[in-house]
Every structure is written in C-alpha cells, then in structure tokens.
Amino acid sequence: MANSSANDKLLMVKTLKKKDGIVAVSGNNSNDVLALLEADVGISMGNKAGTDVVKKVSNIVILDDNFASVARLLKSSICIYNNAQKFIQFQLTLNLAALAIIFISAACAGEIPLDSTDVLWLNLIVNTLASLALATERPIEEPIKRQPVGRKEPLISNIMLRNLLGQVVYQIVVVLTLLFKVKSVSKKRNTLIFCAFLLCQVFNEFNARNLESIENVFKGIHRDIAFLVCTGITISAQVLFMQLYSYQEDGYFVMLNLWHWGICFAFAIISWPIDWIVKCIPVPKKPLVNYLSDTFKVVAQFGMKK
DSSP, X not given: OTTSOHHHHHHHHHHHHHTTOOOEEEEOSGGGHHHHHHSSEEXXXXXXXXXXXXXXXXXXXXXXXXXXXXXXXXXXXXXXXXXXXXXXXXXXXXXXXXXXHHHHHHHHTSSOSSOHXXXXXXXXXXXXXXXXXXXXXXXXXXXXXXXXXXXXXXXXXXXHHHHHHHHHHXXXXXXXXXXXXXXXXXXXXXXXXXXXXXXXXXXXXXXXXXXXXXXXXXXXXXXXXXXXXXXXXXXXXXXHHHHHHTTSTTOSOOOOOHHHHHHHHHXXXXXXXXXXXXXXXXXXXXXXXXXXXXXXXXXXXXXXXX
C-alpha cells in the first residue's frame, strides 16, 4: 500500500477496523495523514524521513528512522501490557484475601486479626515495591508468541482469575489456621498472622512473574535485578518494622523469635507449589465476562416470555 493514494489507504484502514482488527499504520509524508488519523496506532519516522505534519498526527514517532525499531517497540509494548496484568493480579490477590479474611474472622471468631494499621502498611510497602518489581521486568519471548489481544478482550483474563483465586483461598486457610489453632496470647497470634500474610504477598510476587506457564518461579530471576532489590527491601522493611514496633509497651505486636519467623516463611514458601498446582487447572478461552453476559441475556429473555 506504500504507493497507493490517500483514499485507498484510508479505505484499507476502515475495512480492517470493520473486521474488528486493531490497525497500525506507518507513514512519513502527507499522503499518509488520513490513514494515520484513522488508524488505532499511527507510526512515523521522526528524524529525517517524516514531515512535521505526519509527526503531529502520529501516536508514536521513531526517532532513529529505522523501521526495525517498530519490532522492538512492539515487543516493549507487549511487555508493558503483560507487566500491568501481573501487578493487577498481585493487587487483586492481596485486596480480595484481606477483605475475605476480615469478613470471615469477624463473622466466625468475633475479632479482626488485621486492623487498619496492618492494611495501611501492606498497601504502603508491599504494593509500592511490588509495582516497581513487576513493572520493571524486561521483555521476554513467551508473550510475543501468543496471539494478539483482541479489542474486546478483558484486561483481567480467565488465567489471572484462576491464579489469584488459588492464592486467595490458600491465604485465607493460612490466616484462619493461625487464628483458630495457635494457642497463645492474642498479640503473639496477631503478630504471626500479620507476618505470615505479608510474606505470602511477597512470595506471591514470584508467582505473578509468569501468568500462564508451569515453570520454575526463579526462571530468569538473575536478570531482574530491580525485582530482587525490591523484594529484599520489602522483607527487610517488614523485619525492621516488627522489631521496632514490638518494643512499644502498648503496641499491637510482640517480638517474634526465629522459630516464629520460620513458621511465617514456611507458610509463604508453600504458596509456590500451590501456584504450580493451580496453573495445571485448565481454563476456558472464552472470557468469564462473556459467560455472565450470556447468562443475563438468557434470564432477561426468560423474564420477557413470562
């Protein structure tokens, strides 16, 4: 289409979009302006090849005038999208687990093991550092080999729902086990619950590094220096926070010995084989949202017939 007229290029873009295609157009002269404006993504060369008009209407400008950079750009954009899904899965796991734990413990035990200070610390330390750890991962080849994400595909896929529900259930079991089985003073029990729950989130970051493949959670970890640094800072900050906070006489927490820390880390490490087992469960390709939409349509049609 390089030497076609502006109207022919525009017609091609409109036809592809009508077929639910996501269209990217590359151009460098005024003949490409209409197609660039109509396309979902307009790409132009920014140094010598492209005109000023084309640069202004483009979504992406390739500064080195090398068309091979488009392939690298595509790889990076897929990585950004994949990293966003990783963090969303991690974030939903933490929040859903905390919400379920607070509700179940209040209903069954009449007390809440995680108070507002605990939740605030989780969101302040864990989420902040987890976003840096998961968002800075470099592009890999696996997501590139998949089919492109469709225009109507939901951001939260069935695979993500499967993974996060598996971890949520496990974390609920951990907290309820400590809540009902640990026979000690309330402060020590609550301290164990808080530390175990936080470490489960930290170790779940490793599970979130790969959403689909049943692989070693440490694959390629030596290349992700930022991930290792953020994880180390999170664990160090938690240990330091507990040691400083436990010295207060009227504090909510108490000092934990090595045996107690070992219990917390053991619960957190078990989340790795749990994730491996969960990822063996097949999920339908059709998004769950579509199933719900079809169900609502059937119910609505049945109601109209009534």
